[in-house]
Amino acid sequence: MALEHAILVSLLEQPGSGYELARRFERSIGRFWTATHQQIYRVLRRMETDGWVTAEEIGQDGRPDKRRYSAAAAGRAVLTSWLREPVRPETVRHELAVKIRGAAFDDAAGRAALIAEVERYRADHEATLNSYLAGERRDFPDAGELDAGRRLQHVVLRGGVAYERMVLDWLGDVLETLHGLGR
Amino acid sequence: MALEHAILVSLLEQPGSGYELARRFERSIGRFWTATHQQIYRVLRRMETDGWVTAEEIGQDGRPDKRRYSAAAAGRAVLTSWLREPVRPETVRHELAVKIRGAAFDDAAGRAALIAEVERYRADHEATLNSYLAGERRDFPDAGELDAGRRLQHVVLRGGVAYERMVLDWLGDVLETLHGLGR
DNA sequence: GATTGCTATGCAACTCGTTGCATAGCAGGA
DNA sequence: TCCTGCTATGCAACGAGTTGCATAGCAATC
Numbered sequence: 001m002a003l004e005h006a007i008l009v010s011l012l013e014q015p016g017s018g019y020e021l022a023r024r025f026e027r028s029i030g031r032f033w034t035a036t037h038q039q040i041y042r043v044l045r046r047m048e049t050d051g052w053v054t055a056e057e058i059g060q061d062g063r064p065d066k067r068r069y070s071a072a073a074a075g076r077a078v079l080t081s082w083l084r085e086p087v088r089p090e091t092v093r094h095e096l097a098v099k100i101r102g103a104a105f106d107d108a109a110g111r112a113a114l115i116a117e118v119e120r121y122r123a124d125h126e127a128t129l130n131s132y133l134a135g136e137r138r139d140f141p142d143a144g145e146l147d148a149g150r151r152l153q154h155v156v157l158r159g160g161v162a163y164e165r166m167v168l169d170w171l172g173d174v175l176e177t178l179h180g181l182g183r
Numbered sequence: 184m185a186l187e188h189a190i191l192v193s194l195l196e197q198p199g200s201g202y203e204l205a206r207r208f209e210r211s212i213g214r215f216w217t218a219t220h221q222q223i224y225r226v227l228r229r230m231e232t233d234g235w236v237t238a239e240e241i242g243q244d245g246r247p248d249k250r251r252y253s254a255a256a257a258g259r260a261v262l263t264s265w266l267r268e269p270v271r272p273e274t275v276r277h278e279l280a281v282k283i284r285g286a287a288f289d290d291a292a293g294r295a296a297l298i299a300e301v302e303r304y305r306a307d308h309e310a311t312l313n314s315y316l317a318g319e320r321r322d323f324p325d326a327g328e329l330d331a332g333r334r335l336q337h338v339v340l341r342g343g344v345a346y347e348r349m350v351l352d353w354l355g356d357v358l359e360t361l362h363g364l365g366r
Numbered sequence: 367g368a369t370t371g372c373t374a375t376g377c378a379a380c381t382c383g384t385t386g387c388a389t390a391g392c393a394g395g396a
Numbered sequence: 397t398c399c400t401g402c403t404a405t406g407c408a409a410c411g412a413g414t415t416g417c418a419t420a421g422c423a424a425t426c
Contacts, residue, residue, distance in 0.1 A: 002276075002278055002281065003412085003413095005281055005282075005285065006281045008285070009281055009284050009285045009288070012285075012287075012288045013284070013287075017373095017374075017375090018374075018375070018376095019373065019374050019375075020374095022374095029281075029284075031275065032275050032276075032277035032280040032281065033275065033276060033277065033278075033280070033281055034274045034275060034276070035413085036413075036414070036415090037374090037375085037376095038376085038377095038413085038414075038415085039412080039413065039414085041374095041375065041376065042376090065374080065375090066373085066374060066375085067374095067375085076288060079285055079288060079289075080285075080288070080289045080290075080293055082282075082285075083282055083285050083286065083289050083293055083296070083297060084293065084296050086300060086303070087278050087279050087282065087300055087304050088278060089307065090276065090277060090278065090279075091217045091276065091383095092214065092215050092216065092217060093185075093215075093216060093217070093273065093274065094215035094216065094273060095185055095216075095270055095271060095273065096270050097215035097216070097339045097342060098185065098188055098189045098192055098212075098215065098216055099188075099265075099266055099270065100335050100338065100339055101192050101196070101212075101332075101335050101336060101339055102188065102191070102192045102195075102262055102263075102265075102266050103266065103331075103335055104195075104196075104331050104332035104335050104336075105192070105195045105259060105262060105263070105332075106262075106263045106266050107263075110263055110266050110267065113266070113267045114266060117269060117270055120269070120270075121270050124272065148286075148287050148364050149284075149287035149288075151360055151363070151364065152283050152284050152286055152287050152360065152364075153284060153287075154360075155283065155356055155357055155360040156280045156283055156284055158353070158356060159280060159353045159356075159357070162349050162352065162353050163349060163353075165349075166345050166346060166348075166349040169345065170341070170342045170345050170346075173338055173341060173342075174338055174342070177334055177335065177337075177338040180334070181331050181334065181335075186382085186383095200403095200404075200405090201404075201405070201406095202403065202404050202405075203404095205404095218383085219383075219384070219385090220404090220405085220406095221383080221384075221385085221406085221407095222382080222383065222384085224404095224405065224406065225406090248404080248405090249403085249404060249405085250404095250405085274413090
């Protein structure tokens with residue numbers, strides 16, 4: 001029910017095709033709202049039918065035509081009314097936490113495998129943090145003098161940075177704990 | 184595909200009925216893996232069919248019978264083999280972040296409503312943090328002298344505490360940013 | 367010259383998760 | 397006395413999300 005809204009925000013920030021939206025979801029928006037291209041295409045067609053977005057056919061040679069979507073007035077109205085609704089509590093799905101508690105019921109070999117997995121996982125999050133920081137340096141070099149939209153994008157990005165830093169700290173704690181069990 | 188595993192962990196920690204599991208998911212496990220009672224009952228029946236758990240009918244007077252489930256050897260084997268699989272990257276769904284970016288396309292009244300909403304949301308997270316800290320004081324009063332299972336539960340709880348603290352800090356940043364736009 | 371990878375869209379089938387509703391007896395408060 | 401709320405389980409319908417596959421031409425690499 002809320003993918004529509006994430007798409008509307010993205011299209012208001014900048015119009016684009018389904019494919020381009022899928023790219024953006026992999027990079028920027030997708031850091032806090034994941035979606036596959038399948039979902040995006042399906043929802044875009046429904047939104048067009050409902051008049052929330054408009055599409056413009058763009059012929060390209062050498063590759064398939066694309067449909068460039070823009071948010072329509074009706075879509076913007078839907079978005080602003082959604083913004084006034086209460087935020088629903090996040091539904092958390094943290095697989096690693098389940099595995100950590102599960103490690104109590106596995107043997108030493110299993111715990112060793114989990115340690116390796118946690119290290120790989122930590123490397124992923126380190127890479128994510130670095131990509132956030134690189135994006136921040138690129139897009140927000142000087143703190144002041146930004147319009148409202150940019151400042152809001154920046155505060156969301158800072159949230160991503162804070163999240164990744166917290167995860168990295170915690171994973172250090174997890175690794176210490178797992179190593180401590182072996183002794 | 185992983186609710187089964189969360190249930191197995193919970194049943195290995197302590198056997199219980201579907202209803203009791205639903206309660207635990209609201210409190211402990213559910214902090215990092217949410218599930219409704221409907222899902223839990225459905226999955227439990229499938230797991231019983233597959234021989235992952237065993238059920239014991241317990242008649243009670245004055246209220247409906249309950250089925251007390253325990254993890255079976257086959258279930259434990261499923262769990263340990265799952266523990267050795269790579270952790271899949273989390274799929275994040277952070278509605279508030281979408282709303283914050285969406286606020287760029289709303290007017291001053293909309294932003295004021297969002298500020299109120301963020302404050303309510305912050306109060307929720309403050310309550311969650313306090314309940315974690317209370318649980319920590321209750322269940323882990325002294326740091327050493329714990330068995331493996333308890334130490335792993337504790338490190339997961341510390342992750343929850345770190346997450347909530349990070350969120351609260353970030354929400355402070357968000358509120359400052361939102362107020363800054365009005366000026 | 368063959369393979370891989372990128373842009374760009376889409377179908378079909380499936381699983382997962384949510385919502386609303388139903389039952390049913392007991393306990394406690396207004 | 398009525399109403400709300402708790403224990404305890406479940407059906408039915410729907411909506412959301414995933415996975416596998418397909419097309420199709422161009423660009424770059426090996």
